[in-house]
Amino acid sequence: MKVYKTLVGCMVGCVGIVGVAVAEDGPHDKAIKARQSMFQLYSYSMGILGGMAKGKIEYNADIAAEMASNLDAAANLGQSTFWPAGSDNSNAENATTRALPALWETYPAVVEKGDDLKTATAALAANAGNGLDALKSSMGDVGKSCKGCHDKFRAKKK
Numbered sequence: 001m002k003v004y005k006t007l008v009g010c011m012v013g014c015v016g017i018v019g020v021a022v023a024e025d026g027p028h029d030k031a032i033k034a035r036q037s038m039f040q041l042y043s044y045s046m047g048i049l050g051g052m053a054k055g056k057i058e059y060n061a062d063i064a065a066e067m068a069s070n071l072d073a074a075a076n077l078g079q080s081t082f083w084p085a086g087s088d089n090s091n092a093e094n095a096t097t098r099a100l101p102a103l104w105e106t107y108p109a110v111v112e113k114g115d116d117l118k119t120a121t122a123a124l125a126a127n128a129g130n131g132l133d134a135l136k137s138s139m140g141d142v143g144k145s146c147k148g149c150h151d152k153f154r155a156k157k158k
């Protein structure tokens with residue numbers, strides 16, 4: 001019985017391994033994954049802060065300050081290797097990405113959008129721990145800067 005289970009396990013497992021071996025990674029997949037992980041951090045922080053601002057999560061000054069400081073730190077990460085030429089969504093070799101070619105074609109317009117975010121997250125980091133109203137007053141600009149960049153440089157979800 002043990003042998004049988006092992007065999008079934010191997011059949012399932014081996015098919016998986018063959019599948020991975022066949023699907024070769026594209027040349028920019030690591031950079032794509034790195035930048036998407038950065039955005040996941042943005043999103044995680046904003047989820048908690050937004051939840052507090054909307055009253056869905058109880059306001060906690062320490063957590064709000066920590067989340068805003070994390071977001072500000074993430075917004076200030078060095079990104080010079082995150083966006084190699086050819087890592088846009090028109091290149092079929094790439095892992096799934098929603099980065100539009102416009103990001104490279106209109107460079108450095110995207111840098112301005114990144115700077116807008118940094119300005120907004122610095123204000124948020126200074127205010128988030130000073131009460132719910134202070135948090136709320138700084139959330140709008142952050143949200144606007146996320147959207148401002150996505151509207152221009154991120155493809156809509158399919």
Ligand code: HEC
Nearest residue numbers: 036039042043046097098099113114117145146149153154
């Ligand atoms: C300077 C431009 C810019 C700013 C500012 C920006 N984004 Fe993005 N965002 C992008 C681009 C481009 C992508 C697509 C990246 C890809 O798929 O390779 C993206 C993707 C994402 C994703 C999907 C990540 C994944 O796993 O595929 C999330 C979530 C996200 N952004 C959240 C945010 C939030 C929240 C903010 C604001 C706090 C923000 N972004 C600010 C440009 C920006």
